[in-house]
Amino acid sequence: MANARALDKRRKSIRNIKKITRTMELIATARFKKAMDRATAANDYTRRITAVVSDLARAGLEVSHPLLEAPDETSQATLLVLTGNRGLCGGYNGNAMRMGVKTREELIQGIPNVRLEVSGKRGISGFKFREIAIDESFTQFDDQPQFLDVEAIADRYLREYAAGNLHRLDVTYTKFISVAKQVIVNETLLPLGKIEGADTPVDPDVANGLVSLYEFVPSAESVLEEIVPASFKTKLFKCFLDAAVSEQVARMIAMKSATENANEMIKMLSRTYNRARQSQITGEIMEVIGGVEALEG
Amino acid sequence: MGQIQLIIVTPEQTTLDQMVDAVTVPLIDGEAGILANHAPMIGRLGPGELRIRAGSSEERYYVDGGNVQVESNVVSVLTGRSIPASEIDVAAARAALEAAENESATTPVLAEMKQKSIAQARAQIHMAEKS
Numbered sequence: 001m002a003n004a005r006a007l008d009k010r011r012k013s014i015r016n017i018k019k020i021t022r023t024m025e026l027i028a029t030a031r032f033k034k035a036m037d038r039a040t041a042a043n044d045y046t047r048r049i050t051a052v053v054s055d056l057a058r059a060g061l062e063v064s065h066p067l068l069e070a071p072d073e074t075s076q077a078t079l080l081v082l083t084g085n086r087g088l089c090g091g092y093n094g095n096a097m098r099m100g101v102k103t104r105e106e107l108i109q110g111i112p113n114v115r116l117e118v119s120g121k122r123g124i125s126g127f128k129f130r131e132i133a134i135d136e137s138f139t140q141f142d143d144q145p146q147f148l149d150v151e152a153i154a155d156r157y158l159r160e161y162a163a164g165n166l167h168r169l170d171v172t173y174t175k176f177i178s179v180a181k182q183v184i185v186n187e188t189l190l191p192l193g194k195i196e197g198a199d200t201p202v203d204p205d206v207a208n209g210l211v212s213l214y215e216f217v218p219s220a221e222s223v224l225e226e227i228v229p230a231s232f233k234t235k236l237f238k239c240f241l242d243a244a245v246s247e248q249v250a251r252m253i254a255m256k257s258a259t260e261n262a263n264e265m266i267k268m269l270s271r272t273y274n275r276a277r278q279s280q281i282t283g284e285i286m287e288v289i290g291g292v293e294a295l296e297g
Numbered sequence: 298m299g300q301i302q303l304i305i306v307t308p309e310q311t312t313l314d315q316m317v318d319a320v321t322v323p324l325i326d327g328e329a330g331i332l333a334n335h336a337p338m339i340g341r342l343g344p345g346e347l348r349i350r351a352g353s354s355e356e357r358y359y360v361d362g363g364n365v366q367v368e369s370n371v372v373s374v375l376t377g378r379s380i381p382a383s384e385i386d387v388a389a390a391r392a393a394l395e396a397a398e399n400e401s402a403t404t405p406v407l408a409e410m411k412q413k414s415i416a417q418a419r420a421q422i423h424m425a426e427k428s
């Protein structure tokens with residue numbers, strides 16, 4: 001039978017770890033709620049942009065923009081992989097890494113020049129371990145990505161795309177669907193392809209000027225010119241937000257099961273400890289009785 | 298005179314949602330004042346100053362371009378960034394202006410982007426100096 005004191009010591013250390021994981025779970029829950037609120041707030045913006053685009057389409061405007069169409073050749077691509085800065089969040093970082101590596105291999109087969117950009121310390125060290133060179137890395141995105149930071153990155157992509165140095169942009173990140181479900185996806189953000197709301201049917205009355213839905217200032221084309229880049233930026237921002245929310249959910253779940261496991265272990269150890277203590281006491285009583293009997297005899 | 302509802306939305310949050318008497322928005326080619334019962338309009342914003350009049354108070358915001366939609370007495374401003382005039386970081390704006398001016402613009406699209414960054418920085422500096 002194990003030593004009762006050693007068992008007790010072990011139980012104490014598990015209790016300490018449990019306190020830590022429990023706290024981390026609570027922190028992750030709070031952060032998740034905040035991140036979730038931000039993601040919901042961002043939806044409002046996207047919804048309004050979609051509404052404007054569909055109004056433009058209804059007024060008979062051909063929705064076209066250089067960002068929407070694929071360039072003639074595709075020889076320069078960039079892959080952006082979004083991971084977390086911290087670990088202890090289950091399979092979150094590992095899954096994003098694996099998907100990133102797979103996508104990169106697929107891209108390399110068809111495109112001569114593939115740049116790799118990684119956000120998150122975990123992803124950076126993961127790629128370093130796999131001996132894959134990273135062209136650009138970001139570590140400034142935590143549970144609350146700032147639009148300003150994302151915009152700076154988005155502007156750089158837009159500039160490179162306009163200059164013809166970038167033909168395709170892929171983003172690998174963890175899409176948040178619900179608390180119970182997050183999936184790793186790879187999305188092609190450039191060329192944008194189509195923007196939501198663009199396929200609204202043309203209203204003939206509006207298009208022919210019989211009914212005027214809106215006055216466009218200075219013109220519908222000009223409004224569109226502003227909207228398409230904005231739509232790209234929001235899409236990229238949404239990727240960062242989703243990744244942040246998913247990371248918090250993953251951590252919450254990982255820490256919850258860690259706490260549960262600790263509880264289980266404490267229960268098991270307590271049982272063994274009690275048994276060990278009991279047998280120790282029994283042993284001592286036996287010794288005492290043995291001593292008494294020896295004296296009487 | 299009636300009031301209109303003004304909503305300023307950025308990708309991060311809804312910055313403002315309140316009833317106002319009048320709002321002046323910086324369109325790409327000049328300012329436009331919007332009062333109650335304005336005709337439905339979709340406009341393209343340029344970087345500049347958005348002024349709100351509610352009662353006797355006047356508030357000023359810097360907006361970073363974007364769009365404005367006016368419909369049935371609701372003005373929605375969609376912009377990348379909106380900052381109250383008092384919170385503009387002049388030093389950052391000056392740095393941004395310098396960076397933008399040093400950028401090379403080899404294609405028309407790049408030149409347009411360069412002009413836009415310059416305009417954004419200038420508008421911020423201008424607003425900050427005025428107050």
